[in-house]
Amino acid sequence: MKIFKFFILCSIFISSVQFSQWVPQTNGTTSTMYGIASFSSLPIIISVGGGKIYKTTNEGTNWLNVAYPLPENSLSDVVISGVTTCWAFGNGLVLKSTNSGTNWSKLTAPNRFWNTAYFMNDNTGWICGSTDTVLKTTNGGGNWIIQENNLYANSYNYGIQFTSSLLGFMCGYDDITQKGYIIRTINGGTSWAEVLSAGATVHAMKMINSSTGFASTTGKIYKTTNGGSNWNEHAIPGAGALYGLDFPVNEQTGYAGGIGGKIFKTTNAGTNWYELTTGTTSHIRAIEFKFGSVTTGFAVGNSGTILKTTNGGGAFVGLSNTSTEVPERSGLSSNYPNPFNPVTNISFRVAQNGYIKIAVFNMLGEEVAELVQSELKPGSYMVRWDAADKPSGIYFCKMEGNGFTDTKKMMLVK
Numbered sequence: 335m336k337i338f339k340f341f342i343l344c345s346i347f348i349s350s351v352q353f354s355q356w357v358p359q360t361n362g363t364t365s366t367m368y369g370i371a372s373f374s375s376l377p378i379i380i381s382v383g384g385g386k387i388y389k390t391t392n393e394g395t396n397w398l399n400v401a402y403p404l405p406e407n408s409l410s411d412v413v414i415s416g417v418t419t420c421w422a423f424g425n426g427l428v429l430k431s432t433n434s435g436t437n438w439s440k441l442t443a444p445n446r447f448w449n450t451a452y453f454m455n456d457n458t459g460w461i462c463g464s465t466d467t468v469l470k471t472t473n474g475g476g477n478w479i480i481q482e483n484n485l486y487a488n489s490y491n492y493g494i495q496f497t498s499s500l501l502g503f504m505c506g507y508d509d510i511t512q513k514g515y516i517i518r519t520i521n522g523g524t525s526w527a528e529v530l531s532a533g534a535t536v537h538a539m540k541m542i543n544s545s546t547g548f549a550s551t552t553g554k555i556y557k558t559t560n561g562g563s564n565w566n567e568h569a570i571p572g573a574g575a576l577y578g579l580d581f582p583v584n585e586q587t588g589y590a591g592g593i594g595g596k597i598f599k600t601t602n603a604g605t606n607w608y609e610l611t612t613g614t615t616s617h618i619r620a621i622e623f624k625f626g627s628v629t630t631g632f633a634v635g636n637s638g639t640i641l642k643t644t645n646g647g648g649a650f651v652g653l654s655n656t657s658t659e660v661p662e663r664s665g666l667s668s669n670y671p672n673p674f675n676p677v678t679n680i681s682f683r684v685a686q687n688g689y690i691k692i693a694v695f696n697m698l699g700e701e702v703a704e705l706v707q708s709e710l711k712p713g714s715y716m717v718r719w720d721a722a723d724k725p726s727g728i729y730f731c732k733m734e735g736n737g738f739t740d741t742k743k744m745m746l747v748k
Contacts, residue, residue, distance in 0.1 A: 355648025367634035369411035374625035415453035582623035591618030
């Protein structure tokens with residue numbers, strides 16, 4: 335009996351490792367990591383948190399604690415502005431490095447808690463924080479222009495981005511009205527206007543271009559396709575506060591992370607989001623994929639957490655490997671139970687290494703859920719579909735990969 339229990343525990347551990355694909359990195363601290371950024375043309379990543387700055391030159395295998403005297407819990411984010419220039423921000427701090435994070439200097443700036451920033455290049459950038467004050471520089475931090483928006487009595491700004499020298503967006507939370515918001519400027523930050531009022535803090539945002547962008551809050555993602563004039567809401571079941579958000583290449587593939595170590599992924603421009611297996615319960619504070627990559631990325635958070643993926647986050651939660659025996663051919667089995675309400679299990683076989691996608695479609699041919707999108711080894715698998723938010727009716731499960739397709743009919747009865 336003890337041997338059997340040991341075998342079960344080992345199987346669970348191996349399955350968790352195989353499917354999580356977010357590999358823990360060690361930097362020697364247990365303090366919360368709040369920000370991470372990677373250079374576009376250098377194999378260098380910078381992470382900040384706990385009053386420390388960490389640097390890796392081998393994509394996370396080793397992290398060096400960069401010596402700079404800082405108070406504990408004083409840093410909130412780090413951003414890249416050019417080939418070798420980066421910036422770090424925090425409690426009354428604006429730091430700048432011009433040699434890829436090896437050496438840092440403190441710049442003279444107003445004494446606020448600065449949360450984050452956006453730089454168009456090494457010279458022009460904007461910094462926001464825990465007031466309605468925005469700092470703008472056009473000479474690399476040599477001088478700062480103070481831009482007040484005067485929209486909220488006690489605001490906390492957590493995200494800022496410009497898509498041109500004139501068009502910019504900022505998100506945050508107002509402590510007096512107790513609402514989240516997104517505001518927009520069309521004149522380079524001279525004046526701002528509210529374009530979204532949310533029921534909870536808007537923690538992060540990512541504009542793909544001047545028209546399309548995303549923002550994250552508690553259990554929801556907002557999307558605009560008309561430059562911020564309108565925002566459509568997409569709920570993510572099971573998600574709490576979502577602190578980190580990244581769309582590395584385009585609007586199709588994106589990642590959001592937050593409470594409880596949960597990371598969610600979309601591959602259809604934010605219409606559907608699916609939870610990935612991370613292997614941690616520490617809150618995720620930031621997500622950053624390498625420039626131009628949808629496969630290699632990092633997530634940082636509480637308790638010194640740094641996670642790395644090289645396969646786009648791995649498999650979705652609910653996928654398990656039931657057998658490593660190589661089947662004669664790939665294909666789907668009938669789901670069980672069927673009819674079901676609201677959860678069913680879908681078994682399938684993979685005959686050779688390859689990329690597998692399994693999705694669910696309604697009677698109109700619309701994709702309503704994506705259950706698997708991953709490189710899989712030969713074997714038998716099972717994936718769980720929870721259709722609690724879907725109406726009763728006929729659905730079709732479709733498996734694609736390695737030059738074949740297979741489809742099965744399912745019936746949801748509530």
